[in-house]
Amino acid sequence: MRKILVLISALFVFFIVFSGLSNSAQAAEHETQNVENEIESEQEKEPLSVGNPLYPNSNLEMYPGDVLYTSKGWSTGLVGHTAIVGTDFRIMEVLTGTPAGRPTLASSFFGRHDPGDKITVLRATSGASGAATWATKNVSSAQSYNLLSHNIDNIGSNYCSKFVAQAFYHGSNVSLVSSINSLILPSEIKSSSKLRVIATITAK
Template identity: 45%
Template sequence: MGTMVTTDLSSSSKLELAPGDILYSSKGWSTFLVGHVAIVGPRLNIHHSHPKGGFSETVDRYLTRHKFGGTMTILRPRKGALEAADWAARNIEQVTSYLFHPRLDTIHHNYCSKFIWQAFWYASNIDMTSRKLAAHKQNWVYPYNIKHSWLLTEKAQINIGEMIENLKI
């Protein structure tokens, strides 16, 4: 995989991220009770579709979006990570509206888990849901589908509230 980077968030906590890692945020008030997913880009920015559009931001900034705490799970792809990270970095600006649009080939109308699915599909032709999805189909991809993908292995679980407190933002 590419370069692994350890991000110091405080003297007592470190967060190891690599390009292509998926960040799954638990269901709760910060994620409108459905969960949220994002992907780590080649320069370690976090790329995600959000109700205010497509975002590319630092880890610190991303964590502050979780004002009500929760748990973040770091998931590492078994394959296609660098390619998906690159695709996400190149396409995040195409996301213009947060809309639960069922056409999987539509990038400008997007939502968090669909954008992650698209990154792996368009970069490596991988349907990470094992549901025989393809870009020309209409379907929904939920954060749950991403979290439980055959493609991903869990690397860590983090208490977001503690991480934000350590950032002193």
């Protein structure tokens, strides 16, 4: 009889221990599943993009609203040139010819410069997004190149630095220069207190 009681007690203890281990295993499995679900959820929230495109000949990311200034040289008609990066990362610029306003691939923009030319990347302290949106939307409206067209509201008759100033003025209510309705030189855009130099890239 004593042996039977001892055997029953042993079986009872084994049952209690086994149940505890089983419940612990199930709890651990449940916790692991929760962690895996959280990881999958976090992975789904991660952006699919891997970053903005880079400027040619550099490791610098492009941002819509960046202003590009090219120093004076043969490839810029000896007067310098300015342009603005659009929302699609093409370069929005006004050049001689018809139509004057043209979206240009960054590779083409850098490629037409002579080796050794310096291209300065400037970034606005505010208003870059609005300026990029305005420039992208209105670049095709610049039909003729005219350095004597000083009216900031006239898009059709335009030139490079006026167009950049217009983008910030109309797109973000930001005046890059002090006198908005007069001749705006590329060098004035570069020296604007509303822009800061990010990098200078050498054309190859």
